[in-house]
Amino acid sequence: MNKKKFWGITAGVLVVLLIAGGATAYHERHLIRRYLLVHQHYDKPDILSTNQIKLNIRPALSTKNTTATNQLxxxxxxxxxxxxxxxxQAKVVVNPYKTSPLSGLILVKTAQPTRVRLVVHGNRPATTIKQTLPGYRTQHSVGVLGLYAGRxxxxxxxFTTKDGQVTRHTYRMTTTKAPKGIGTNTLKTSHPKQMALGQGHTKLTFAVSSQGYTYGLDARGKIRWYSTQKISHVFKELQNHHLLILTKISDSEHKYxxxxxxxFYGRVYRQYNMNGLFPTRQDPNKLSTNTVIHxxxxxxxxxxxxxTVDDGSKKFVEDxxxxxxxxxxxxxxxIDLKRILPKSAYTQxxxxxxxxxxxxWFxxxxxxxxxxxxxxxxxxRNQDMIFAINYKTTKLKWILAAPEKLPKSYQKYLLQPxxxxxxxxxxxxxxxxIHQSQHPGDKIELEFYDNNVPVTRGKTAQSKQWSAGxxxxxxxxKKTVTKTWEFGQRLGKRNFTNIVGSSYAVGKGNTLIGFGYADWGKRSEFVEVNRKTKQIVxxxxxxxxxxxxxxxRAQRMSLYPGTGSLTLKQITN
Structure with a gap:
């Protein structure tokens, strides 16, 4: 046997052994992990150890979608x-990152450095979106948001030069119809001049899905943004003006x-995947896939x-x-809330x-x-409770809740109306x-959505008759609480929602209320109301x-937060 053939056979055997060894090691790690998930470690009865919770959830950075959109x-x-x-001569692209069909990109060059003003023409002046890009340049990547669906x-x-010369050009951007799953949005009231729409009418009313389509409506109730990615509960603007969303690892997954x-264009900057393989209550030796962030x-x-997470407990969730x-x-x-709140709250x-x-229980x-x-x-929700803790020590500061079923040792934290x-x-x-006084220990102002459906404490004759912001x-x-505003009672049972809902101050003295589960989940309603006049706008x-x-939730958010459009810097970085 010649040396070349010998070394070829030897290399092949080594590869087979490495593959087999790697597969065996992976299988062993998998079995060890399943064992650790089933045989969980507790610090005390019903309370998982911190290390066990970390093992159960096991977040991991994923680069799959980031790499794909970076290539685009x-x-x-x-x-x-x-x-x-x-x-x-511009190049026009609709849906540049493949998940935001009502977005676009215009790539254009000018002979002289110019500043660009973008106008997305609406059906009316109040639904025409305007935005000015910062700086003067000759190469422009203009991000377009707020297109209508199916037109x-x-x-x-x-284009404005530094010496004030102005030229204009109009482009056509054709979009597909919005998916039927979004449902029907029926405009009942609209007073755009009294709405908080932001400069250039860039703010939309976003209907944040429980598990499905999240989309944005303009002042006339028309869809001007949506994502083809299914989203559940989380849809937030970060400090860098990106979005944070909770979605599925892959389209075939059932859990988020x-x-x-x-x-808003669909570009992915970072993604964390959660494990979500937890013991079942019926058979702790059996593992099933769960949503981690809820x-x-x-x-x-x-x-x-x-x-907010499920920590992998075989007994408790969402605490x-x-x-x-x-x-x-x-x-x-x-932060395990069972370490902070009364034991009776979760054991009884x-x-x-x-x-x-x-x-x-919580x-x-x-x-x-x-x-x-x-x-x-x-x-x-299930303790009918809002409370505050010191973040560093997790020590209780105060509790806003009715006193029923609260142990005597916790009564000292209750706010007095x-x-x-x-x-x-x-x-x-x-x-x-929504507001803080200048003195750290003094007054704060909170806004929330009151479903008015006491689960554990505080039942009154008015319960389940309406919901309110x-x-x-x-x-x-002084440990006191004063109710200064509410709206919803006059809308009655039609807008009572047993679950979900939101109430957010949005500017101009207005609040946007999301009655998300009206008619027992058959309807959602988005109402912007002036807090002083109680007029629905x-x-x-x-x-x-x-x-x-x-x-x-219903949220009022700008399509162009921060610096505005998708700029050249964003495209090239």
């Missing part, structure tokens, strides 16, 4: 270099276990992400938070029941961080901090959508 960016960078000078849209670019940093995610001042390192995707802090809970048998649905005080304010006939919140959602002022030194009914895809 490189293509557009090359295309821009190839474009000939002159507005009429040839007119988009005009105005991908937390993605993206933008209702909310916020960005902390250090850019880390705080997430834990994790802080995720933004750069590495590692869990750096775990019988307010709701789940098909999988797990106990949803059902955390929102949180907001108070940077001035280093406090975290948390809302839990100053209103004569104070109605406690029941099953509330979407708590937001509410604002309260909390004096943290915008009202849209959403119907004919898939079961489970009711609108979890």
């Amino acid at each position: 960016t490189k293509t557009y960078q090359h295309d821009l270099q190839q474009v000939k000078v002159g507005p009429a 040839a849209n007119r988009v005009t670019l105005r 276990n991908a937390l993605r940093e993206t933008d 209702h909310d995610a916020i960005e902390l001042p250090n850019h880390n992400l705080l997430l 834990t938070m994790i802080e995720l390192n933004y750069k590495t995707g590692k869990i750096v802090k775990v 809970y019988d307010g709701t029941h789940r098909p999988d048998g797990k106990i949803d 059902h955390q649905n929102s949180m907001v961080y108070d940077q001035k005080r280093d406090e975290l304010i948390v809302s839990g 100053t209103n004569k006939h104070f109605r406690y919140n029941g099953g509330q959602h979407a708590v937001q901090l 509410e604002i309260v002022t909390i004096n943290q030194l 915008f009202d849209v009914d959403r119907t004919h959508f898939a079961h489970g895809d009711w609108s979890y």
